[in-house]
Amino acid sequence: MVSELISSLARSTQNFRPHPLVGLSILFRRYSIRTQLLFILIALSAIAWVVGGVVTILQARKSTRIEINAAMNLAEALIRDAIPTVEKSDAPREALASIPTQLGSIRHIRISVRETSDLGTESGSPKGTMSQETIFDVRPSAPGWFVAFIAPPVDTRTVPIISQGRDLGSIVISSAPGDEIAEVWENATALATAALLIGIASIAILHFLFGRVLAPLKSLADGLLDLGRSDYNVRLPQPRARELAVIAEHFNGLATVLGSMRVENRRLSKRLITAQDDERRQTALDLHDEVGPHLFGLKTNTTLLANTLSGTPLEGRAREMLAMVEGLQSINRGILNRLRPMALGQVPVTELLSALVAERDAQQSAVSFDFFSEGLHPTYGESIDLTLYRCVQESLTNVIRHAKARQSRVSVEHRADQNRGTDPPAWVVLTIADDGCGVDSAVLPGNGIQGMQERVQALGGTFKLKGSMNRGTIVHIEIPVMDMTSIHALRMSMP
Numbered sequence: 001m002v003s004e005l006i007s008s009l010a011r012s013t014q015n016f017r018p019h020p021l022v023g024l025s026i027l028f029r030r031y032s033i034r035t036q037l038l039f040i041l042i043a044l045s046a047i048a049w050v051v052g053g054v055v056t057i058l059q060a061r062k063s064t065r066i067e068i069n070a071a072m073n074l075a076e077a078l079i080r081d082a083i084p085t086v087e088k089s090d091a092p093r094e095a096l097a098s099i100p101t102q103l104g105s106i107r108h109i110r111i112s113v114r115e116t117s118d119l120g121t122e123s124g125s126p127k128g129t130m131s132q133e134t135i136f137d138v139r140p141s142a143p144g145w146f147v148a149f150i151a152p153p154v155d156t157r158t159v160p161i162i163s164q165g166r167d168l169g170s171i172v173i174s175s176a177p178g179d180e181i182a183e184v185w186e187n188a189t190a191l192a193t194a195a196l197l198i199g200i201a202s203i204a205i206l207h208f209l210f211g212r213v214l215a216p217l218k219s220l221a222d223g224l225l226d227l228g229r230s231d232y233n234v235r236l237p238q239p240r241a242r243e244l245a246v247i248a249e250h251f252n253g254l255a256t257v258l259g260s261m262r263v264e265n266r267r268l269s270k271r272l273i274t275a276q277d278d279e280r281r282q283t284a285l286d287l288h289d290e291v292g293p294h295l296f297g298l299k300t301n302t303t304l305l306a307n308t309l310s311g312t313p314l315e316g317r318a319r320e321m322l323a324m325v326e327g328l329q330s331i332n333r334g335i336l337n338r339l340r341p342m343a344l345g346q347v348p349v350t351e352l353l354s355a356l357v358a359e360r361d362a363q364q365s366a367v368s369f370d371f372f373s374e375g376l377h378p379t380y381g382e383s384i385d386l387t388l389y390r391c392v393q394e395s396l397t398n399v400i401r402h403a404k405a406r407q408s409r410v411s412v413e414h415r416a417d418q419n420r421g422t423d424p425p426a427w428v429v430l431t432i433a434d435d436g437c438g439v440d441s442a443v444l445p446g447n448g449i450q451g452m453q454e455r456v457q458a459l460g461g462t463f464k465l466k467g468s469m470n471r472g473t474i475v476h477i478e479i480p481v482m483d484m485t486s487i488h489a490l491r492m493s494m495p
Contacts, residue, residue: 033217034210038203045199053192057149060184065152068175071108072155075173078106079159086161086168096161096169110174141178142185150181216244223251232259269458270383277340277386284339291332299325341389348378349385350412353392357410360396367400368407375414380428380481387455387479388412388430394448395432395475403436403473414481427461430477439467452477 031039079099086095100111141147155175161168216239226234232255236248302325306318341352350373361369379385392410399408411431445453449465452475456463460480467473 034207034214037210038207041206042203045203049192049195049199052195053188056188056191057146060181060188061150061152064150064177064180064184067180068108068152068155068177071106072157072173072175075106075109075111076157076159079111079171079173083159083161096171099171108176108180110176112172112174114170114172140182142181146185146188147178147181150184151177213241213244215239216241216248220247220251223255227255227258230262232256232262266458266460269454273455273458274383277383280339284336287332287336287339292329295325295329295332299329340386344385344389345379345382348376349380349388350376350378352385352389353410353412356389356392357396360400364400367405369396370407370409372409372411373413376412376428377414377481380479384428384459384479384481387459388428390455391430391452391475391477392432394452398448399432399434399436403434405434405436405472408432408434426481428479428481430475430479432475433472435472438469438471439465439473440469 082099086099096113100113142150152175157173159171159173161170216236219236223234223236234255235252238248239245299322302318302322306315306322309315309318341356344352353373354371357369357371361367380388392412396408396410399405409432411429411433413429414426415429416426445465453463456477456479462478464476465473466476
């Protein structure tokens, strides 16, 4: 049942297709805020442009019908007013034919005159001829699709002319909205072009203004990136926008607090490490001054006892006691060296580190250890010297225990860079590299690595552990050091 349920869920997951709006939203989020705002404004402008066009067409359709109907009513009224003139005229044919000319100022209509057969015979004209037709279309015609939206149905009205019971003919009035529609098309295209140009200009101006207004957001992003890199000296400029100014002010306050906390944490870490070193130094001193002489006296007495009991059955026991005392002395020396190197402060730091690497190289035949130093001063103070020693000691121990390496290289050098922008501008750079199996980034670092990192950071330095599977590991440490005057004074104080 469980396997069937899992298979069903897998099939449903494969057949799942996200909603198009979801994909559009994800694609939309890939752009910057300025681009998103411009897209929204362009969409709103396009919608407004379309709505404005629809409203223009509807209004034009309504106004065209009203205009055509008014023109038809006016033409019909004027024609009816002209009928008595035709009836009283001595030449009714000429009077009837002159009516379209008299109504030539009326737009949007066509007027045609139809004569009866009797009137045409009297006047000598052929039967049923059309005397005149006037068309008032003077503008280029509009597109067919626009005419189909706007044009009202064709309206035709016939006004008969009868005088004394005699049919003189008729005047036909037909609607001709082409000129009106062409005028509406010209106005609509001019308005749409102006709206389009204004919209493009507005988008260009808003693009520039959005860039100016949203520029502090880029500074905020860069500042957050610097905070993520533990650079708490970064400060944002005060933007003009009130909301962004509040954000910048809070950011600067946060950076100030984090910087103060880092200084305080470093101070506390340094005090803790100093306290631990002092305790180790005191313990090492007690072991050296108290336990060491007793072990030496015990070894002397045991040696004398063994010589005295030479040739007796108890000589073997005395020799065993002597071996145990020598073992205790060896253990005591190892503990002393781990607690605090006895040569620390007595020999230059280069020799101290070189001796440590040489000792590890002699102890391990499977791994080759190399040491390189350049420009180091004799000492940088007990805290820095001891930190360098502990970092090399812990790193070489990790190489031996975990790296499965064939070669390891320890490099330490003094670098002075006036353009680095740091105070002081001098650094001690320590690098321990191996060609072993590397480190797994998913595994949390052990206590030894965390201890090295805490020591380095307490001195204001940086600790980086780089490596990948089967490509070796690199421990890179940078510690700021004092200026040359302080180092020279410290060197003069050495015995």
